[in-house]
Amino acid sequence: MITSPLKPYPWKADRDGYYGEFGGSYTPEVLHSTLTQLRGAFDEARNDPSFWKLYTDTLATYSCRPTPLTYCANLTRHFGGAKIYLKREDLNQTGAHKANNVMGQGLLVRRMGKTRVIAETGAGQHGVATATMAARFGLRCTIYMGADDVARQYPNVFWMRQLGAEVIPVTEGTRTLKDAMNSCMRDWAETMTDTHYVVGTTCGPHPFPEMVTYFQSIIGSELRQQFLDVEDRLPDRLYACVGGGSNASGMFSAFLEDESVELVGVEAGGQGIGSGRHASRLAGGAGTTGVAQGYKTVFLQDDEGLMKDTYSVAAGLDYTGVGPMFADLYTRGRVRFESATDQEVLEALQLTIRTEGVIPALESAHAFVVAFREAASLSSEKSVVINQSGRGDKDIFIIAEALDDQGWRDYICRQARKYGE
Numbered sequence: 523m524i525t526s527p528l529k530p531y532p533w534k535a536d537r538d539g540y541y542g543e544f545g546g547s548y549t550p551e552v553l554h555s556t557l558t559q560l561r562g563a564f565d566e567a568r569n570d571p572s573f574w575k576l577y578t579d580t581l582a583t584y585s586c587r588p589t590p591l592t593y594c595a596n597l598t599r600h601f602g603g604a605k606i607y608l609k610r611e612d613l614n615q616t617g618a619h620k621a622n623n624v625m626g627q628g629l630l631v632r633r634m635g636k637t638r639v640i641a642e643t644g645a646g647q648h649g650v651a652t653a654t655m656a657a658r659f660g661l662r663c664t665i666y667m668g669a670d671d672v673a674r675q676y677p678n679v680f681w682m683r684q685l686g687a688e689v690i691p692v693t694e695g696t697r698t699l700k701d702a703m704n705s706c707m708r709d710w711a712e713t714m715t716d717t718h719y720v721v722g723t724t725c726g727p728h729p730f731p732e733m734v735t736y737f738q739s740i741i742g743s744e745l746r747q748q749f750l751d752v753e754d755r756l757p758d759r760l761y762a763c764v765g766g767g768s769n770a771s772g773m774f775s776a777f778l779e780d781e782s783v784e785l786v787g788v789e790a791g792g793q794g795i796g797s798g799r800h801a802s803r804l805a806g807g808a809g810t811t812g813v814a815q816g817y818k819t820v821f822l823q824d825d826e827g828l829m830k831d832t833y834s835v836a837a838g839l840d841y842t843g844v845g846p847m848f849a850d851l852y853t854r855g856r857v858r859f860e861s862a863t864d865q866e867v868l869e870a871l872q873l874t875i876r877t878e879g880v881i882p883a884l885e886s887a888h889a890f891v892v893a894f895r896e897a898a899s900l901s902s903e904k905s906v907v908i909n910q911s912g913r914g915d916k917d918i919f920i921i922a923e924a925l926d927d928q929g930w931r932d933y934i935c936r937q938a939r940k941y942g943e
């Protein structure tokens with residue numbers, strides 16, 4: 523039970539949108555006036571106390587907020603070290619923390635009087651979240667998705683269309699996320715008077731990293747209060763997976779000033795950092811500083827600044843850039859970065875499902891891997907909290923295949939035969 527009023531924990535950039543040397547806004551001239559307008563609207567909203575109240579009320583009545591803090595007695599016993607807790611972002615509307623960001627931006631869109639939203643999506647999770655918000659708020663919605671991703675992630679495409687969104691398959695380039703991003707920017711440049719671009723994570727030009735963090739800070743704000751209520755102290759370590767960085771930014775923001783709380787970000791180790799098939803920009807040191815996609819951060823890129831192909835079993839972590847605040851905090855040593863391989867992720871997932879009866883998303887399971895790796899070496903007086911950013915139901919196709927489940931293979935074959943005849 524949360525006893526005191528929740529407050530946002532803004533993780534502010536400087537006036538030009540920088541966190542140390544990272545962040546900023548590197549965009550074509552045509553977008554400058556829209557981004558300036560958005561910064562103004564966001565500033566005005568966050569200075570209005572009724573806006574944060576409207577935001578928390580909206581999520582409380584639509585998206586299961588506050589999400590619970592779950593103590594894992596069985597996992598704690600299994601590892602025999604620190605107490606293990608989960609922050610349950612999987613219980614949000616559409617099954618992940620993405621709901622916080624899209625609902626927040628939706629409220630801002632209404633405030634600005636715009637009537638249409640656009641977004642780009644890779645695996646489709648952000649697309650579904652955006653389409654859900656648009657349906658709820660009565661906004662027109664267009665989602666750009668690489669043509670190959672449309673084919674691979676059809677269940678999400680189905681739901682986006684059912685929710686009333688127009689899904690546009692992008693056939694240029696590699697037919698994946700980066701091409702969808704370009705198409706989305708092009709749309710925005712032509713439609714900004716009535717359209718808002720719902721960026722899905724703490725990346726892109728200022729003010730998006732700061733704005734997404736602001737909305738996601740509800741996670742850390744609740745967690746801080748919930749943990750104090752239960753343990754009467756602060757947790758010792760927090761673990762969150764880092765794709766673009768939004769769930770981690772939200773969890774960590776409330777604890778940035780508490781030096782006793784160690785913050786650990788976990789990136790996708792894929793088939794191992796040495797294999798080159800991964801998406802770890804900070805852990806392992808493979809990333810380098812560059813400017814792309816409207817902002818400056820650490821990217822996985824070659825010597826010419828061309829983005830490298832990234833890989834992870836978890837689609838939500840499979841991205842070349844990282845939130846600029848994390849590039850900064852990594853440089854300053856405030857957040858430690860680790861990585862988890864696909865294989866480790868599957869093992870942590872199976873253990874968690876069996877011992878606690880919760881099914882984390884593949885993305886979230888990366889944070890579980892590193893927490894499990896470290897929990898045993900901490901004393902039983904210590905406590906760690908893992909952000910369970912999403913639920914794993916969406917991953918059934920990938921997990922069942924990776925575990926080579928015969929019953930699943932038979933089921934898929936029966937379905938295929940049914941449609942083949």
Ligand SMILES: *Cc1c(COP(=O)(O)O)cnc(C)c1O
Pocket residue numbers: 618619620647722723724763764765766767768769770838839883885886911912913
């Ligand atoms: C999208 C997603 C992520 C990665 O995004 P961040 O912006 O890094 O939080 C992590 N977990 C889940 C469940 C997701 O859907």
